[in-house]
Amino acid sequence: MQLIHDISAFVKDILLNRAIFKSLVINDFRQRYLGSYLGILWAFIQPAITVLIFWFVFQIGFKSQPVSNVPFILWLIAGMFPWFFFSDAVSNATSAVLENSYLVKKIVFKVSFLPIIKILSALIVHLFFIALLYLLFIVYGFGFDLHWLQIFYYLGAMIIFILGISYITSSVVVFFRDMGQLVAMLLQFGFWMTPIFWSINMIPEKYHWLIKLNPLVYIIEGYRDSMINHIWFWEKPLITLYFWTVALSLLVLGLNTFRKLKPHFADVL
Numbered sequence: 001m002q003l004i005h006d007i008s009a010f011v012k013d014i015l016l017n018r019a020i021f022k023s024l025v026i027n028d029f030r031q032r033y034l035g036s037y038l039g040i041l042w043a044f045i046q047p048a049i050t051v052l053i054f055w056f057v058f059q060i061g062f063k064s065q066p067v068s069n070v071p072f073i074l075w076l077i078a079g080m081f082p083w084f085f086f087s088d089a090v091s092n093a094t095s096a097v098l099e100n101s102y103l104v105k106k107i108v109f110k111v112s113f114l115p116i117i118k119i120l121s122a123l124i125v126h127l128f129f130i131a132l133l134y135l136l137f138i139v140y141g142f143g144f145d146l147h148w149l150q151i152f153y154y155l156g157a158m159i160i161f162i163l164g165i166s167y168i169t170s171s172v173v174v175f176f177r178d179m180g181q182l183v184a185m186l187l188q189f190g191f192w193m194t195p196i197f198w199s200i201n202m203i204p205e206k207y208h209w210l211i212k213l214n215p216l217v218y219i220i221e222g223y224r225d226s227m228i229n230h231i232w233f234w235e236k237p238l239i240t241l242y243f244w245t246v247a248l249s250l251l252v253l254g255l256n257t258f259r260k261l262k263p264h265f266a267d268v269l
Contacts, residue, residue, distance in 0.1 A: 013110070013112075014116065020113070021113065021116065024113065024117045025117050025121050028118065028121045029121045029124055032092075032121065044125065044128060047080075047081075047084045047125075047129065050080070050084075051073075051080055054076060054080070055073050055076060067199060068228050068229060070140075070142070071140060073136075074136060074142075074227075074228070075228065076197055077133060077136065078223050078224045078227045078228060079195070079196040079220045079224060080196055080197070081126070081129045081223070082126075082155075082219050082223050083194065083196050083216075083220065084125075085122055085123070085125070085126035085158070086158060086162060086219070088122040088126075089118065089119045089122040089123070089162045089166070090162055090165055090166060090183065091183060091184065092118040092119075092121070093119050093162070093166035093169070093170055094169040094170050094179065094180055094183050095173065096114035096115045096117065096166070096170045097111065097114055097115075097171065097173070097174055097265060098173060098174065100114055111262055112259075112262070115166040115167055115170045118166070119159060119163065123159070130151060130155070133151075134148060137227060145230060147231070148226055148227060149226075150222070150225070150226040150232065151222075151223055151226045151227070153222075153233060154219050154223055154226065154233070157218070157219065157243065157247065158219045160247045160248070160251055161215055161219070161243075161246075161247040161250065163251055163254065164247060164248075164251035164252075164253065165250060166254065167254030167257060167258040168250070168253065168254045168257050169183055171258040171261040171265075172257070172261070174261065174264075174265055175261070175268060190216065193211075194214055194216050194217060194220060195211065195217060195221070196220060200217070200221070212242075215242075215243050215246050215247065218240070218242075218243040219243075
């Protein structure tokens with residue numbers, strides 16, 4: 001019951017303050033690229049260049065063959081685009097409280113909004129890449145399929161997962177500044193350990209369960225199930241149950257951690 005109460009109160013709080021969220025998210029998005037010559041274009045240029053580098057190395061250099069009967073580049077971006085969002089959202093949300101220390105000292109401002117603002121700011125870029133993903137599949141001759149819409153289920157699931165992580169890291173980093181470097185290191189490690197540019201079928205099946213302990217595997221494979229394999233999420237009940245157990249547990253843990261540490265933020269900052 002406590003789980004349901006915490007989550008329902010959390011959702012209600014967001015809905016009641018949606019107008020504030022809108023203005024703060026837009027402002028944060030602009031501030032991130034303010035002053036640079038290309039402005040917000042950098043939000044799209046860097047991920048695009050990363051994809052092109054991997055495509056050139058594996059498709060041109062290593063002559064990678066089509067995966068799951070689709071061109072390698074389509075298979076690759078179906079896994080890389082959700083990772084870009086996860087990495088960007090977690091890294092920025094981790095520093096949300098530190099970057100906005102002046103707001104922490106304002107009693108009328110809800111500090112718990114800060115990580116969400118960073119996540120929604122990253123979401124703007126990700127929605128563009130989802131549209132690009134659809135476009136590239138169509139350009140390559142793949143017609144629209146109802147499974148494509150399932151991406152938004154996996155996107156929602158990923159946001160819940162990110163929220164749980166961000167509330168923990170953004171509150172702990174105030175007292176333990178090395179948390180920022182630790183998160184960056186874990187993100188780099190997670191990129192290579194998650195089947196983004198390599199297929200889980202490359203390793204023996206007896207080790208698949210070990211790889212799937214990483215909740216992000218559910219998301220990455222989910223994007224590919226939506227765009228390529230055309231598999232509904234309820235057709236994988238065990239891993240779906242595992243993911244939501246981990247994601248919701250992290251969210252509750254994150255909310256409680258943030259709530260307990262928040263009264264001490266102003267003293268430390």
